[in-house]
Amino acid sequence: MAVDTQAPTNGFIGTNYRTCPETGLKVCSQAEALIKVNAVVAVVFLAVGGLFGLMVALTRWPAVHLLPADWFYLLLTAHGADVLLFWIIFFEVAVLYFASAIILNCRLAAPKFAWLAFVLMVVGAVVANIAVLQGESSVMFTSYVPMQAAPHFYLGLIVFAVGTLIAVCCFFGTLVIAKEEGSYEGSVPLVTFGAITAAIIAVFTIASGAIILIPTFLWSVGYISHIDPLMYKVIWWGMGHASQQINVSAQVAIWYAIAAMLLGAKPLSEKVSRMAFLMYILFLQLASAHHLLVEPGVSSEWKIFNTSYALYLAVLGSMIHGMSIPGAMEAAQRRNGFNNGIFEWLRKAPWGNPAFSGTMLSIVIFGFLGGITGVIMGTEQLNLIMHNTLYVPGHFHATVVGGTTLAFMAITYLLVPLIFRKEVMFKKIAQWQPYVFGAGVSGISLFMMGAGTLGVARRHWDIGFSDAAMSFDYPATAFLMMGLNGIAALCAALGGAMFVVVVVCSVFFGKPRTPESIAAFPTLPKTGGVKTVTSYGSETHVKLPGTIVLVSVFFVAFVLYYYVNWKYLSEVWPLS
Amino acid sequence: MAMFPPQNRLWWKEPLSGMEITWVAIAFVWGLVMFGTMVGWHFVGKQNLSNETYRINPNAFGAKVEAMTAQYTVREEGDTGVPVVHPKPGTDIYMLGRLWEWWPVLELEKDQTYRLHLSSMDWQHGFSLQPQNINVQVHPGYDMVLTITPDKSGEYGVVCNEFCGIGHHTMVGKIHVVDKK
Numbered sequence: 001m002a003v004d005t006q007a008p009t010n011g012f013i014g015t016n017y018r019t020c021p022e023t024g025l026k027v028c029s030q031a032e033a034l035i036k037v038n039a040v041v042a043v044v045f046l047a048v049g050g051l052f053g054l055m056v057a058l059t060r061w062p063a064v065h066l067l068p069a070d071w072f073y074l075l076l077t078a079h080g081a082d083v084l085l086f087w088i089i090f091f092e093v094a095v096l097y098f099a100s101a102i103i104l105n106c107r108l109a110a111p112k113f114a115w116l117a118f119v120l121m122v123v124g125a126v127v128a129n130i131a132v133l134q135g136e137s138s139v140m141f142t143s144y145v146p147m148q149a150a151p152h153f154y155l156g157l158i159v160f161a162v163g164t165l166i167a168v169c170c171f172f173g174t175l176v177i178a179k180e181e182g183s184y185e186g187s188v189p190l191v192t193f194g195a196i197t198a199a200i201i202a203v204f205t206i207a208s209g210a211i212i213l214i215p216t217f218l219w220s221v222g223y224i225s226h227i228d229p230l231m232y233k234v235i236w237w238g239m240g241h242a243s244q245q246i247n248v249s250a251q252v253a254i255w256y257a258i259a260a261m262l263l264g265a266k267p268l269s270e271k272v273s274r275m276a277f278l279m280y281i282l283f284l285q286l287a288s289a290h291h292l293l294v295e296p297g298v299s300s301e302w303k304i305f306n307t308s309y310a311l312y313l314a315v316l317g318s319m320i321h322g323m324s325i326p327g328a329m330e331a332a333q334r335r336n337g338f339n340n341g342i343f344e345w346l347r348k349a350p351w352g353n354p355a356f357s358g359t360m361l362s363i364v365i366f367g368f369l370g371g372i373t374g375v376i377m378g379t380e381q382l383n384l385i386m387h388n389t390l391y392v393p394g395h396f397h398a399t400v401v402g403g404t405t406l407a408f409m410a411i412t413y414l415l416v417p418l419i420f421r422k423e424v425m426f427k428k429i430a431q432w433q434p435y436v437f438g439a440g441v442s443g444i445s446l447f448m449m450g451a452g453t454l455g456v457a458r459r460h461w462d463i464g465f466s467d468a469a470m471s472f473d474y475p476a477t478a479f480l481m482m483g484l485n486g487i488a489a490l491c492a493a494l495g496g497a498m499f500v501v502v503v504v505c506s507v508f509f510g511k512p513r514t515p516e517s518i519a520a521f522p523t524l525p526k527t528g529g530v531k532t533v534t535s536y537g538s539e540t541h542v543k544l545p546g547t548i549v550l551v552s553v554f555f556v557a558f559v560l561y562y563y564v565n566w567k568y569l570s571e572v573w574p575l576s
Numbered sequence: 577m578a579m580f581p582p583q584n585r586l587w588w589k590e591p592l593s594g595m596e597i598t599w600v601a602i603a604f605v606w607g608l609v610m611f612g613t614m615v616g617w618h619f620v621g622k623q624n625l626s627n628e629t630y631r632i633n634p635n636a637f638g639a640k641v642e643a644m645t646a647q648y649t650v651r652e653e654g655d656t657g658v659p660v661v662h663p664k665p666g667t668d669i670y671m672l673g674r675l676w677e678w679w680p681v682l683e684l685e686k687d688q689t690y691r692l693h694l695s696s697m698d699w700q701h702g703f704s705l706q707p708q709n710i711n712v713q714v715h716p717g718y719d720m721v722l723t724i725t726p727d728k729s730g731e732y733g734v735v736c737n738e739f740c741g742i743g744h745h746t747m748v749g750k751i752h753v754v755d756k757k
Binding site for chain 1: 710748
């Protein structure tokens with residue numbers, strides 16, 4: 001694209017702009033370059049961490065039992081760090097730059113620092129990986145003390161966190177520039193608001209991480225003699241769980257963004273959607289308690305208040321988004337002419353577009369499999385029959401893989417043509433990818449939760465206990481569940497590989513977008529797109545029978561499954 | 577369009593649709609119900625985790641376990657000859673976690689109440705009673721006291737479900753629940 005504006009130099013690095021031929025947005029070249037590198041590195045960690053995950057799942061498949069015990073625990077540690085931390089945070093930094101500089105039409109603040117942030121994050125992530133692969137740091141992603149990793153494991157994480165903090169500061173700085181330079185009118189767009197939510201929670205997350213990881217690093221090199229294991233957990237999960245809330249905020253922002261870009265969806269109400277994001281900022285950090293419900297030394301009062309986010313106010317936020325986003329899609333589709341019956345708007349949605357199908361699957365998997373089970377597992381007494389069983393990874397693979405990762409994959413299908421300005425290659429593979437990946441992840445989640453209900457421990461090399469001095473047999477169904485989990489993991493890995501192949505080939509070997517191809521295959525379709533709505537802001541009130549049916553089904557499933565678990569609990573030994 | 581600033585700059589003054597108000601109200605009330613269920617279970621439910629915990633030096637905890645074992649051992653079990661302890665109902669009983677065993681084996685009487693003390697001698701462990709699927713975290717330096725009343729007889733496995741190093745998957749203990757003699 002031709003460079004049409006030459007802005008004054010900013011710091012030491014000049015800033016150029018191009019105008020996006022598809023959206024009309026002014027694109028800052030520094031922001032664009034940083035989005036590219038962060039997204040590419042993210043995908044590298046997804047590929048590596050995903051491969052490790054497959055090997056872990058194949059080891060837990062009793063008939064395959066791929067890895068020896070030491071390699072299993074080593075790769076499980078690396079899997080957690082690479083996908084839960086590095087893939088997601090690198091991508092989130094790209095999302096932050098997109099939601100600030102690109103959407104707000106302005107230059108990125110302090111690009112030199114943004115590059116420094118990127119370098120620090122890469123160095124930190126690589127050092128942590130080296131520490132784990134050297135074999136002295138198989139402490140799991142959670143690294144609970146008094147189990148000790150090599151010092152450079154903690155150091156790598158700290159350096160990574162410092163880099164992330166700098167990137168978040170560049171995001172905030174960009175907001176200030178946009179406001180100062182008047183690059184937008186009135187309030188920031190909803191998508192940017194969601195990104196701000198994610199960034200604020202990120203600051204809390206990184207602060208918690210610093211408070212616990214710096215002393216732990218000093219302990220690992222011998223300057224501190226003792227770290228209390230309970231205190232460690234309270235603060236570590238201030239980072240560990242809060243970081244999942246960054247993911248939730250970022251992924252919900254992406255749902256809104258994709259609904260807007262593909263369907264022209266407007267939020268049902270700006271006020272309600274923003275209030276829902278605000279609930280995240282105010283209450284999500286209390287969720288450290290989810291990991292302390294069967295811990296000694298923590299009172300029931302503390303557990304109940306914190307585990308429920310005060311009065312389930314953050315859950316309220318998610319339930320609002322869960323209604324608001326399908327509602328916005330339905331309203332937009334009805335406006336676009338699909339107005340027959342209850343579900344024509346959904347049937348005639350662009351299911352062949354991976355950005356759309358990925359978003360819808362992300363919403364459904366996150367809500368039904370991840371959200372409901374998360375609330376149930378986070379109930380004080382119910383945690384007793386789930387804590388540290390495979391139910392836990394079953395739940396969070398639905399939220400973090402089915403929800404966050406799939407949403408990130410979905411928006412990547414838009415970033416490739418819009419930011420990398422390349423044609424998406426292998427269109428057929430891309431079309432099927434969200435379905436294959438979504439099916440695999442749903443299977444992983446359901447079968448692990450099934451095994452967890454039967455008591456199978458997480459992070460466990462041998463549920464046959466063949467080397468144990470005492471025997472114990474899990475029911476045969478548990479072994480069946482682990483086998484099915486292995487098959488589902490193969491399916492998810494195939495879906496992941498399809499994504500990596502499509503994206504890597506498109507970015508590095510794809511045909512550049514030309515005015516002709518943009519005219520022939522617009523990234524933002526005419527039915528949706530930017531130009532179809534006459535005004536921005538809240539949707540005018542319309543009847544949304546389809547959304548009412550969908551949220552009703554969700555609500556009934558939620559209530560039933562919640563009380564089924566209380567029934568399970570009532571059948572175990574009385575204890576107090 | 578969520579990608580652009582709302583044109584109505586007073587968006588927070590826009591009225592809400594009936595559907596939105598209804599859904600927010602339902603979700604809020606459901607939150608109160610779930611909150612109330614947790615609180616209520618402390619009054620009507622029989623399965624609540626104890627709030628009774630003491631700080632204890634691992635060696636001091638070990639000494640208590642030894643004392644109980646010396647007094648009440650009835651036989652040995654398993655490849656390594658772990659003592660099986662049959663303590664008096666209603667008393668304080670102990671089980672410790674260490675790399676990589678649950679020690680000793682307990683033999684309890686059905687429908688009798690015991691005060692079960694759990695602690696670790698080294699790293700964190702996960703007390704996972706199977707097939708009941710009761711899961712409690714065990715920390716070094718903390719003595720957690722659970723008042724338990726086994727209500728079904730049988731042989732129960734105690735699996736470790738907190739990763740505790742390379743032998744984690746070999747860490748299995750036992751609790752027997754027998755009918756009253």
